Amino acid sequence: MxxxxxxxxxxxxxxxxxxxxxDDDENNALGTVALEIQNMVGTESLELEDKTYTSPxxxxxxxxxxxxxxxxxxxxxxxxxxxxxxxxxxxxxAQGGKSSFELKDVPAGVYNKLELSxxxxxxxxxxxxxxxxxxxxxxxxxxxDTGYKFLTLVGPYTGDTxxxxxxxxxxxxxxxxxxxxxxxxxxxxxxxxxxxLVLLADVNELFQGPNLIDFDVMNTGGHxxxxxxxxxxxxxxxxxxxxxx
Amino acid sequence: xxxxxxYTLLVYCSLTxxxxxxxxxxxxxxxxxxxxxxxxxSNLAASVPSPERNPTTKEGVLLGRMLFFDPxxxxxxxxxxxxxxQPEKAFTDGAALSTAGVSxxxxxxxxxxxxxxxxxxxxxxxxxxxxxESLSFGPLTHPDEMGQNLKELAQKLQQHKKYxxxxxxxxxxxxxxSAAIGRALAQFQRTIISGNSRYDKYVRNEAGGTLSEPELxxxxxxxxxCSTCHTSxxxxxxxxxxxxxxxxxxxxxxxxxFGRGRITGLPKDIGKYKTPTLxxxxxxxxxxxxxxxxTLDQVLEHYTSGIIQSATLAPELQQHGRLGIPLTAAExxxxxxxxxxxxxxxxxxxxxxxxxxx
Numbered sequence: 001m002x003x004x005x006x007x008x009x010x011x012x013x014x015x016x017x018x019x020x021x022x023d024d025d026e027n028n029a030l031g032t033v034a035l036e037i038q039n040m041v042g043t044e045s046l047e048l049e050d051k052t053y054t055s056p057x058x059x060x061x062x063x064x065x066x067x068x069x070x071x072x073x074x075x076x077x078x079x080x081x082x083x084x085x086x087x088x089x090x091x092x093x094a095q096g097g098k099s100s101f102e103l104k105d106v107p108a109g110v111y112n113k114l115e116l117s118x119x120x121x122x123x124x125x126x127x128x129x130x131x132x133x134x135x136x137x138x139x140x141x142x143x144x145d146t147g148y149k150f151l152t153l154v155g156p157y158t159g160d161t162x163x164x165x166x167x168x169x170x171x172x173x174x175x176x177x178x179x180x181x182x183x184x185x186x187x188x189x190x191x192x193x194x195x196x197l198v199l200l201a202d203v204n205e206l207f208q209g210p211n212l213i214d215f216d217v218m219n220t221g222g223h224x225x226x227x228x229x230x231x232x233x234x235x236x237x238x239x240x241x242x243x244x245x
Numbered sequence: 246x247x248x249x250x251x252y253t254l255l256v257y258c259s260l261t262x263x264x265x266x267x268x269x270x271x272x273x274x275x276x277x278x279x280x281x282x283x284x285x286x287s288n289l290a291a292s293v294p295s296p297e298r299n300p301t302t303k304e305g306v307l308l309g310r311m312l313f314f315d316p317x318x319x320x321x322x323x324x325x326x327x328x329x330x331q332p333e334k335a336f337t338d339g340a341a342l343s344t345a346g347v348s349x350x351x352x353x354x355x356x357x358x359x360x361x362x363x364x365x366x367x368x369x370x371x372x373x374x375x376x377x378e379s380l381s382f383g384p385l386t387h388p389d390e391m392g393q394n395l396k397e398l399a400q401k402l403q404q405h406k407k408y409x410x411x412x413x414x415x416x417x418x419x420x421x422x423s424a425a426i427g428r429a430l431a432q433f434q435r436t437i438i439s440g441n442s443r444y445d446k447y448v449r450n451e452a453g454g455t456l457s458e459p460e461l462x463x464x465x466x467x468x469x470x471c472s473t474c475h476t477s478x479x480x481x482x483x484x485x486x487x488x489x490x491x492x493x494x495x496x497x498x499x500x501x502x503f504g505r506g507r508i509t510g511l512p513k514d515i516g517k518y519k520t521p522t523l524x525x526x527x528x529x530x531x532x533x534x535x536x537x538x539x540t541l542d543q544v545l546e547h548y549t550s551g552i553i554q555s556a557t558l559a560p561e562l563q564q565h566g567r568l569g570i571p572l573t574a575a576e577x578x579x580x581x582x583x584x585x586x587x588x589x590x591x592x593x594x595x596x597x598x599x600x601x602x603x
Contacts, residue, residue: 129299129378129427136382137395137423143383145508146375226510 029108031189033075036100037093037199037239039066046203048095056208059215061157061166063203066095067140068151068234069120069133073103075187076113076180083109090120092133092140093201111187114197114241118234119150119176147171151234153206159216167220168206168230175231185244198243205238206230278302278415286440288448289478293363293435299378299428301435304415307601309433311411312426314600317401318385320392321347326384326430329356332598335525335589336360336437341536347392353501355536360524360592363435366483370518370534373508377431382423395423402426439524439592447586456586463583470570471580473561474520480587485517486559489552489568490533492516504534506557516557525592527585541584545577 039046041053052062070091075084084106091101119125124134125148128141140149151170157163187195207213211229218229281303283293295301312318316325328345330336336359342351354370362368362377374380384390385398402408402421409419415432416425444464446454456464468477476482485505494502494516501507506515518534532538538547552562552569565571572580592598 127296127376127379128382129424129431131422131424135395135423136379136427137399141379141382143374143379143386144369145373146379 029190029193030105031108031193031195033103033106033111033187033189034100034194034196035070035073035103035114035199036196037070037201038099039093039095039201039203041203046095053204055157055213055215056204057212057214059157059159061155061215063095063153063155065152065154066203067097067138067149068093068118068201069140069148070116070118071120072115072117072178074115075103075106075109075111076115077110078112078186080113080180082115083107083111088132090124090133092138098133106189108190109188112183114181114183115178116181116239117176117178118231118238119171120148121176122173124148125171125173125176142169142171150175151206151230153203157215157219159214159219161216162219164219166215169221170228170230170234172226172228174227177231177235179235179239181239181241183241183244187244196243196245197241198245200240200242201238202240205236206233209233209236278304278417281306283436283438285438286445286449288445289361289438289440290364293438295363295432295435296376296378299431301432302415304411305429305432306436308408308411308415309429309431310598311408311601312430313433317405318391318393318398319347320394323347324391326381327600329384329390330359332595333593335439335529335593337529339530341531346387346390348389350389352389353498354534355531357521358525358529359434359437360439360522360589361479362437364479365481365519365522367485367519371505371508372485372519377434378424378427381427381430385426395426398426399423437598439589441591442524442587442589444583444586445589457582459579459582460586461583463579463581464586466572466576466580467583470572474559475523480523481520483520485514485519486561487516487555487557488518489547489555489558489562490516490537492553492555513557516555523584524587525589527588528593541581542577545572545580548572549577 046063046066048066049062049064052060054060070093071089073086073089074082077083084103086103092098120134124130126146128134128136128143128146128148130136134148140152141147142149149169149171151168153166153168155166157166183197189195211233213229213233221228279302280300283301285292293301299305313326316323316328318325324345324347329338329343331338338345338356341355342353343356344351346352357370366372368374368377368380369383374383382395385393386395399421402412408421412421412425413419415429443454443456446452447456448454474482474484474486491502494500494504499507503515505517505519506512508514527541530539530541532541532544538544548562548570549572550569552558554568562569
């Protein structure tokens, strides 16, 4: 009897969830906003492996692996009110992997700002038996201390006095950072149903502002309960929206 | 009363159904698998806890049990969870530092028992794994344990002739993911329950629950001297302590020897380890996080005369105006006699905790 009631309830919910589709009119038309993220080093596009870059502290480095989570994406109005929040919003951006995704069913409205977080929020950082971009097979999960790497950057470096491998694995709740980015042009899904936001992510910004990272001094780390200098940097100028099209 | 409720629901459904557009399809949810409550001895707990996202089900436990004993989970197809967690040894392997992994290299810590792991808070010796669902990805992927890439594991199981059906039954989908693998293994591990030793029967006033005079004397001494940390029931307080084994802690291997301090990053936690359960302790030698003591005699000797002073040493081990716990040779022997009553023969032979016979 209990089961019948339960199935009935599910069936009913399914019907209710579909019932919205006939109500769409011009006032609550739903749009799509795509985010395209290009990883850069300064003004150049990031390339894995062969290309060598110069860090803000003057060290040289290359990148063999670069991935980070962008999560809990919101579109805000001019006055900073949240108008749209993507459900189950976790995106693993990987150089050589995923670089774009779509915010679907964005309700009618004028959006001037994009809010997002770098990392995985505490509620979802307590366990790693998760799906999609949070699947631990994406090699962003820590097994010995349950949680996610929010950002990983690995590659060889040559400093002034030493050389070796950069291994930055940044995670920990203190390093989950929420940032708000201004859109260079407002998004209004009533006038256009599909927008593309072009974002640039500058690897060199991980190594400066506010913390200048000298690879001779710091070339590994990031894990821990305390704040990471790189996390402070990625909440300051790492990501920018450069184009709305 | 209930009919009324269902009737209301029906009316509501049909009304909302009328309002919906033509494209609407009625999706009826799959029947939910039956929740399963493994039997729990009354002196342990009322029931087995499980997180909301992974309720214990018969189908999930069966799948987890198949996976637990299946070497398909390792990179070379030769190592299963049970290679180190052997049922007849209370889910340990008898080695100080196991070499049973795919690389054959000794691991850095001693294999802990899985008895009553459902109730343990903070897993691994340092509590780094926060729940059983997440824990398994550690041994599965560690290059010296099972060395298995998780994407490849999901593919191997997906191509297997039996597993997709078992995942379908347990989780409602035959699409195999890391999460479902972790959840099935967790469900099985929550059924690894030990609470039918002679001591338990004594506590419950059951047949077979007779303790001898020396054992009873040992129980009294145990309560006086050991039970602050080895709290009865599960015989652990689920906390982390420095029990005076060392006073230097290497930073090698990402500061493995920092113990709990490696996880919290706090100096006050350096050298602390999770209090292990003492259930089946007589058959889970060697002892300590690195398996340094071969016998219970050595362990008791450590607590009476081997404690090493350090900044994070447990206060419980320095409260007699000296280091350690003052015990005579006879008292130590009585405690050991008592500890042997914690061996649970029914648990060691429980057919539900052995490989599935097909």
